Amino acid sequence: MSTKNYSTGTFQGGIHPSYDGKDLSKDSVVAVAPLYEKYEVALQQNIGKAPKLIVAVGDDVKKGQKIAEADGFVSVPLHSPTSGVVEAITQIPGPMGAPVNAVVIKSDMRDEWGELPEGLDWHNADAATLKQRIADAGIVGMGGAAFPSVVKLSPPPEKKITALVINGAECEPYLTADHRLMLESPERVLTGAAIMGKILGVENIYIGVELNKKDAIDMLLAHAEKYNIKIVGLKVQYPQGAEKQLIYAVTDRKVPAGGLPMDAGVVVQNTATCAAVADAVIEGKPLIDRVTTITGEAVKNPGNWRLKIGTPIREAIKLAGGTTDDVRKVILGGPMMGFAQKSLDVTIQKNSSGILIFPESKIAQYQSSPCIRCGRCLQGCPMKLNPALLGRLIENEKFELARDNHVMDCMECGSCAFICPAHRPLVQHMRRAKAEIRNMKK
């Protein structure tokens, strides 16, 4: 074991599943998915405004060609994942249940790149050029939030940024995509982090990695010296990768309640986002694919694959050998905060970190049984709320009281519902209350 030349940290609270499911896929080398005949690329894969289409049905497109341009500051362009022709502009099932606008690309099976911008020497490029390159590549937060990365890298001048924290925690059970990325392409991750550090003008760059990924920590350490990036080992606790908790664990700074990381002088980015930034700056490649973990007890060959955006999850599941015949839930994302799916025609987006296939025995069943006031939810809540009290208030529709008890600070991480021995549907209660409170404000 190499000498420990990294510091460690954690936050208060959180939960720790006794079985984290990562052994199913953590040793699977990332495999590249084969080329498919059709890619149905959702138009809006970012928080903010959807990009504006600039192609029409019948247009030929090359791989990496821009097919939609950013609409305003909080928006990102969209690029074709492969070469072919625009077959249709239609609606497909979306990951949240509602249909979404999508561009259907029929592949010519040649997968040829179009013209790409020149690679930059990032050591000598200035921040504005680098930012433009990231904006042009359509990069969003790939950890799940899908927030336009260039916006995060452009904080208002009054917010002085003094630290960049890279999220390599991958605290969600079952997911191993970031783990494999750090293990197989440490240079891309570190370069991307260094580039963003240069853009922000910070000297303190940290990568937080949970201690269940010792091999990734060692791999990063082996390469990190020339980048002046500090690796921080994080206690294996969910949600270690949640922004505010991660910042506290790595830098000891507390983001004010209701505030953003920049209020604590920090910017947080995901490891996959770093790799995408490196690809965009050094090779001129836009964001058109990502590593996704396809796993779960009901899938035959769990593993990690590099999938193009627009790949239907039906095809992705076939890649993993198909399923057993007792599948009950297909989840996009992780088991704690992911979204259950009904349609296999939903397609991979820039932030689709995992596809989980669960049999009946593994899924949570919630009941409206009484709260026994055991207090475990209080111990688990990373925001130090009182989910037991909030649950009771919301059951009785006392939404103003729920707001007074800080329900709006809830990040819906699921720790409370996970740990509740009475199996109360606490996250559903929180979501309901937040919706009601937002309606009240209107």
Add this chain to the structure above:
Amino acid sequence: MSEETTQLILPKHEDLVVSSSPHIQVKDSVTAIMFKVILAMVPAMAAGIYFFGLNALWVILYCTIFCVGAEVLWCLLAKKDVWKNIRDCSALVTGILLALNLSAATPWWVCLIGAFLAIWLGKQIFGGIGYNPFNPALVARVGLLIALPGIMTTWVPTRQMVDDVRLAAADKQYCISSDFFTAEDNKNIIENKEIEALTCATPLGVISTAEKSSELCGSSQSFVKVDNVNAYKDYFFGNIGGCLGETSVLALLIGGLLLLIWKLINWRIPVFFVGTVFIITGAINYFYPGLTPTPIFHILTGGLMLGAFFMATDMVTSPMTNSGAIVFAIGCGVITSAIRIWGNYPEGVSFSILFMNALVPFIDKFCTRRVFGAVKAQKEAK
């Protein structure tokens, strides 16, 4: 490939469940928690049966069966789903706790009344599990104590106490146990009367009597007979009169340790409860030794361990935050000490826990935690 004969299976649309995250949860359940609590009470139950004989087992059985029966009856009358309400096993736990709080000589009909007091008055009228403000077993015990004080203060001696007195009498020697018997009982023992006909006092009962009969405000002389190192051995192992669950401190500590290991109770409650009693009685005993016995005597007697580990720690009726639990436990300790030192009752644990139970909503409201990242609001000048 032509060799592929196995069909690739995909999830069927109609099988897929769409529901809110989180999609995984702990394997734990309320029933599992109750089972573990029952396991933690097994040492105390075993000690009770060992020291007091089969009568103790009958009391345990009566209380458990009547408690479950009371809950079934309530559900039938209130048209609630019987199995859903029974299956969390909380009535079983209440039954055992009630039994541990009763003397081994308790008649079956007292157990019956106690069961209904515990389940109906202590829990169901408030809405069932999770909604009761008071510890149901304590509601029953205190209710019975007030309604049937004679029966509820009739204590049975352990077989060993009786044997000790017989042996000592044969050798014409003094033995500690004889201090717990009246003169008539001592005579009965020596004449080999049935153990079921015998009664004895508890250590705190002896102290209380000594205080009342002494000229001065109690005298440390009168305490020493029951408050000495030899006596502590009996109190620790359980060779003493009292409720069938409260006498063996050893059995209770084993159970308490199990509860702590299985993370079923907040350690702050027993630590601060017992600690507060120790400190207060220790201080009073140091400055006024005639007023109350030594702190070691206090923590080994009177069901303090039973109350601190099994009753005050009841999840539903104790505060949810750690700071609240400390306030709660210290309050219990203060009231227990006050009742024991200055109050009329020899025993204060049950009353103190019930009193603090009443204050729990208040404690929960004020002992809250600061939200992560909350900034202390600046007090603006009005």
